[in-house]
Amino acid sequence: MSLALSDGLRDALSAWLDHERALKAAAKNTIEAYQRDVAGWLSFLAHHQGGSFGLAQIGRLTISDMRAWMAQERGRGVAPRSLARSLSSVKGFTRWLAEREGFDATAILSTRAPKYQRKLPRPLTAQAARNMIDTVELQHGEPWVAARDAAVVTLLYGCGLRISEALSLTGADQPIGEVLRIRGKGGKERIVPVLPAARRAVADYVRHCPFDLSDDTPLFRGKRGGPLNARLISKVTEAARLQLGLPATVTPHAMRHSFATHLLNAGGDLRAIQELLGHASLSTTQAYTAVDTARLLDVYANAHPRAKGI
Template sequence: MDAAFATAPDVAAEIGRWLAYLGAEKRMSPKTLEAYRRDVWQFLGFLTKHLGKPPTLKALARLAPADVRAFLAARRAEGAGNRSLMRQLAGARSFARFLERNGKGKVGALAAVRTPKIPKGLPKPLTASSARAVTDADMRAGEAREQWVLARDAAVLALLYGCGLRISEALSLTRAAGAGGADTIIVTGKGNKTRMVPLLPQVARLVADYVALCPYDLPPDGPLFLGARGGPLSPRIVQLTMERLRGALGLPDSATPHALRHSFATHLLAGGGDLRAIQELLGHASLSTTQIYTAVDAERLLDVYVNTHPRA
């Protein structure tokens, strides 16, 4: 039986008001509204069987965390994954918040149950040859852009791949910090923490080429990278640059500026780099964050095995 026919009238009326609110006030699309409606009906349909009768507003307020966990267990038994369960809980919690705001009771059990965790996807690094091509200013020689802009973009991308910087870290560099002629740079990362990162000669040369071509004044304490009008360079410009290079090089959508940082770590690990040293270079507070790259490298080795071993 459809859960719509197993719902108490007071609950059904509030669901109608809730969906109208989401459509009018939150401007949710019809598809999103339908998904929310379907998820809440499914939750209520389970409760009808679980409790032995359609739940009223008062019954919802009396739910225990064990009732919600029983629903999640039943959905898992039907093959639902964590992502589906997370979405269904989000819909039920949205309805519960609506009820509470409108004085119709508090469904505390929904808030008391922990949301299923979604495993983090492994980063998708570029190949070494693709990463080098992205940082080659000559790759964009045919574009109708000023030479200093092409040199600037190549320098920024080289810092992401050659030093493992985040976009925000590269764009926060001052002229003195990023183009001072030293073989290391001091980077300010998350939590305002600083770290020292080696500056490869190839990367330093690209930065120097940009500085020599830049038509604007670059004071030592000012931003190293500037936009076309002389203001600080926007991260969006770097992202658009990477989009154009993806098209030119035939790279997948996963080839983002941040993927260059992933590539830096993965290629170091593949070359025998120490995990602790890579953690320091990336500015990770926890080694567990850096350890995702061991999984990436193992995945790459498995691909090589499967694709090349005669008995694979």
């Protein structure tokens, strides 16, 4: 952070980050992103104001000041999506600070984020997802490694896990039961059901694995016995999708996208899917499952009493 910032402002930023970490259970990566975003904004303001910049100056900022910061960021090549994220961090910090210090933060909070086109995920078809799992298992000649890779990808598609969540499982989680207790982003815990196919895939891997899978050790291992690196699953997924002629968007995370979309298409409730995915916001789930107007109208037609002629 710039040396032109006052100690009070440095302390305020630190206190806000502690607040987000403790009360909102924000993940480590999220906290680091918040710190970069807000510190960058404050450093710009210190130079923009041409002198020492402290708590008192925050409440005097104008729309013009905010536009100047955003113009600088765009001039540095910051993409609209990234700038929108930074602005969200700035607003979160300012909202908290305004409540604490009692000043009017309207100029900052009313600043509009730049428009950007959301990149909706591209889920696989149900058949393509099955083909991916089968093909992943054929990528390695060593049986236990092949079984391991298939088990991980099956968990991504069968349970909607993030790759980090699948790789955080330990020996204590096996044998896999009908449900898994998953600790996701921000330390939030959720219960996800496990399909028989996923339980069988993990059990097959455990039978073949040459390492001791005791309670406090990682369930999925690398070839030398250490924790499995997520990059290896990305590489085996890439090899499988190339063999199947699937697009580059088919990644381990696309298996989670597909889990959510296929549940929705089968009539699953959007809020229930939100819980299964561990999303804090329903809007995130909507984007994740590529909800479109046709799907929403279909739900309406089947659920609304007036639509049924009642």
